[in-house]
Amino acid sequence: MQALVTDSSDQEINVSLKDADIGTLYVIQHELLKNSAVDFAGVIVKHPLTDECWLRVRSSKSKPFKELQKATDAALKATAELKGAFDSKLGSK
Helix, strand or coil: CCCEEECCCCCCEEEEECCCCCHHHHHHHHHCCCCCCCEEEEEEECCCCCEEEEEEEECCCCHHHHHHHHHHHHHHHHHHHHHHHHHHCCCCC
């Protein structure tokens, strides 16, 4: 996956992601929207043939890049816990 910050300000960040899975970005978006400091978080597929997704985060109470970092860390933690639950029930391979 390749990530490029296309636009950034004190209240908003726009990121272009190539070779990204939209499902993964939806998990990050969900984590962002759980945070009251985030005013907006959106994910779109630019075009189905380009394999490029766009992510926009707006926060008036804190730096949007920091909020994106926190949401990504929370998403990684949640997926690790889910993997652990599956491994314990199904047996680790």
